[in-house]
Amino acid sequence: MTAPHTAPSLADVRFADGIELKAALREVDYIADDEFSVVVHLATALDRPLLLEGPAGVGKTELAKSLAEAAGRRLVRLQCYEGLDDNRALYEWDYAKQLLHVQMLRDRLSEQVAAFDDVVDASRFLAAQDFGLYSEAFLSVRPLLEAILSPEPVVLLVDEVDRTEESMEALLLEVLAEGQVTIPEIGTFTARSAPWVILTSNDTRELSPALKRRCLHYHLDYPTPERERDIVTARAPEVESAVAADVVELARTLRALPLRKSPSIAEVIDAARAAVVLKATGVAVTSQSAIRDILLAALLKYTSDVDLARGRLDGVASPPPTPAPEAGADSRERVTVASRPANTTTAVFRGHGGRDRGGIGVGNGRPARR
Structure with missing residues (x-):
């Protein structure tokens, strides 16, 4: 049995081009650059799944949420994890x-x-x-089948697909390639409306060529400082542009360090809001390095990362760890990078540049040691 294919909803919003889509995303506070906007528009215009790969916290999941809001579509989310099977996905x-x-x-x-x-x-x-x-009538639908059966167009988010086993990717192929789901006891259900499909991957493992072949692909990286400042002020309007610039510069410097986890955009927004609260409440912190360390609590999530960042921002080179006996060239290269002094010569980290322009001055009050 094949379920009937109904006509798309009259409320189905389509964007004329990448410029229109970029403007619609900006209205819901998602700041995309021109190239990315064109790729997303192509995915929606061609009804092709869009695979976004890149580090965690650069806005991949947020794109699906914002796209659904901008187009007036419902978001259907499949959160992937190790051990996910068809009972939870289909x-x-x-x-x-x-x-x-x-x-x-x-x-x-x-x-x-x-x-x-x-x-x-x-x-x-x-x-x-x-x-x-x-x-x-007796089906308990899960996200993949829910998107197929929905009479109204939806945005289907398959989040962190790289966390599942390769066998799970095979279940996705019929949905991605044919827009349908086959249930042995009943038959094949074709999509009742055309879902926009966004898949995200944090690059923890290589995805199969079969999955990639069925998708448009885009690697989303951390934004430029200018665009990240726009993102911060859009998501946190109470943050002054100078404060946003200081926090973004701090995050940018941290991302250049060999951290276990680099600051995400969401954590940069949190840190900028924290900086505003520090200024508004007049917290009794006179040391610029102490203010910086408070902001590091919002940006970094591991004690080892905080210790490394403090040392590098203070101009103290971290002692190189002793590689294991079996470590090869890759490990030696990581040791070399970890022991290399960070470039902390920007005004924001010297402790006076931020104050001169109304920022937060998150430096240590003295020139960084080269």
Whole structure:
């Protein structure tokens, strides 16, 4: 059985070009550059899945949310994780509802079965009946099937697809390539509207060529300082541009260090808001390095990263770790990078540049040691 394909909703919003899409995203505070806007527009115009790869925290998931808001579509999200299977991604049968249905039919079935003297004949009779147990009414739909069955167009977000096993990728192929889902007990359901599909990957493993072949691909990296300042002020209007510039510069310097986790855009926004609170409340922190360390709490999530950042921002080179005996050239290169002094000569880290222009002055009050 193939479910009927209904016409798209009249509310289905389409963008004329990348410029129009960029403007629509900006209205919901998602700041995209020209190239990225064109790629997203192509994905929507061609109804092709868009695979976004890149480090965590650069706005991949947020794009799907903002695109849904800008187009007036509902967001359907499949959060991937290790061990995800078809029961959680596609569908499963509602056994409780099926059992209740059988119990409702029990009395009627008992009367009909009683008419047979032979057990074999009664069994054949039951086997020939269609009790309607395997129908759409008894499906518990999961995100992939929900997007296919939705009469209204949606944005389907398959988030962090690289966290699943390769076997899970195979389940996605029918949805991505054909826009349909096959349920053995029922048949094939084709999409009742054309979903926009966004897949995200943090590059923790290489995705299969079969999956990549069915998608448009774009590598999303950290934004330029200018665009990140725009993002901060758009998402946190209370943050002055000078404060945003200081925090963005601090995050940019931190991302150049060999950290376990670099600051995401969301964490930069949090740090900028924290800087505003520090100024507004007049917190009794006189040391510029102390203010900087408070902001590091919003930007960094590991103690080792905080210790490394403090040392590098103070101009103290980190002692190189001792590589394991079996470490090869890659490990030696990481040791060399880790022990290399950071470039902390910008005014914001000298402690006076930020104050001169109304910023937060997150430096240590003295020139950084080269």
